[in-house]
Amino acid sequence: MGFGAVFALLIAGTITSGMSVPLHHLNVGKGTVHYFHPPNVVLDFRLATGKVNRIPLSYEEIGQQRRGEIWNATVIAESPGQFVIFTDRFSSNANIQGQCGANPDGERYLHVVKLTIPMQETLSQNIDSCYRSLSTINGYPQYNSATHILVVKIKHEDTSVTSVNSYRISTNGGVETIH
Numbered sequence: 001m002g003f004g005a006v007f008a009l010l011i012a013g014t015i016t017s018g019m020s021v022p023l024h025h026l027n028v029g030k031g032t033v034h035y036f037h038p039p040n041v042v043l044d045f046r047l048a049t050g051k052v053n054r055i056p057l058s059y060e061e062i063g064q065q066r067r068g069e070i071w072n073a074t075v076i077a078e079s080p081g082q083f084v085i086f087t088d089r090f091s092s093n094a095n096i097q098g099q100c101g102a103n104p105d106g107e108r109y110l111h112v113v114k115l116t117i118p119m120q121e122t123l124s125q126n127i128d129s130c131y132r133s134l135s136t137i138n139g140y141p142q143y144n145s146a147t148h149i150l151v152v153k154i155k156h157e158d159t160s161v162t163s164v165n166s167y168r169i170s171t172n173g174g175v176e177t178i179h
Contacts, residue, residue: 019034019035019036019069019070020032020033020034020035020070021033021070021071021072021073021088022073023043023073023074023075023084023086024072024073024074024075025074025075026075026078026084027075027078027080028048028078028080028081029045029046029047029048030045030046031043031044031045031046031073031084031086032044033057033070033073033088035069035070035090040056041056041057041058041059041070041088042054042055042056042057043055043057043111043113043121045084045113045115045119053119055113055119055120055121056120056121057088057109057111057113057121057124058121058124059109059124059126060124060125060126069090069091070088070089070090070091071089071090071091071106072087072088072089073086073087073088073089074086074087074088076110076141076142076143076150077143077145077150079145079171079173081115081116082114082115082116082171082172082173083112083113083114083115083122083169083172083173084112084113084115085110085111085112085141085143085150085169086110086111086113087108087109087110087111087127087141088108088109088111089106089107089108089109089128090106090107090109091106091107107126107128107129107130107131108126108127108128108129108136109124109125109126109127110123110124110125110127110141110152111123111124112150112167112169112173112175113173114172114173114174115173116172116173122173122174122175123167123175125152125165127141127152127154128154133156133157133158134154134155134156134157135154135155135157136152136153136154136155137153137154137155137162140152140153140154141153143169148168148169148170148171149166149167149168149169149178150166150167150168150169150175151164151165151166151167152164152165152166152167165177166178
C-alpha cells in the first residue's frame with residue numbers, strides 16, 4: 001500500500017462516529033458538521049452542483065471547557081444561496097468538566113454562515129452550557145424571515161438573569177447586533 005493510500009485511510013479514520021453529523025432540515029444542498037481533533041470544526045456544504053465548500057466554525061472555550069462527541073446539528077432558518085442559521089450540540093467532556101461532563105444535554109452553539117463568496121461563519125455563540133450555567137429559553141433561538149431578526153433568549157442559571165440578544169441578518173448573511 002502506497003503512502004497516498006495510507007494517508008487517505010488515516011484521514012478517513014479521523015471522521016468516525018460521533019465526529020460528524022448531518023445538518024438536519026437543510027432545504028438547499030447538503031451540509032455535514034465535522035469535528036476533527038485537535039478541536040477543529042468545519043461545515044462541509046455541498047451545493048446542488050456537487051461542489052463541496054469547507055467552512056471553518058468557531059467555538060468559545062473558557063477555562064477547561066472542551067467538546068466531546070458531536071451529536072446534533074439542526075437548521076433554524078435559511079435563505080437559499082445566501083445564509084443558513086443552525087445550532088449544533090456537543091457532549092460535554094466528563095474528564096475535564098467534572099459534574100458538567102455528566103450533563104446529557106452537552107454544549108449547544110448557534111451559528112450563522114453566509115453562503116455567498118467567500119462562504120464564512122458570521123456569528124458563533126454558546127447558547128446552552130452546564131459549564132457556563134447557560135440555558136436557552138424554550139422556543140429560542142427564533143428567526144423572523146419578514147424582519148430578518150434573529151432573537152436569542154438565554155437564562156443565566158447561576159444568577160437567574162435572562163439575557164436577550166437580537167441580530168439583524170442581512171440578505172448576504174452578514175450579522176449586525178441590534179441594541
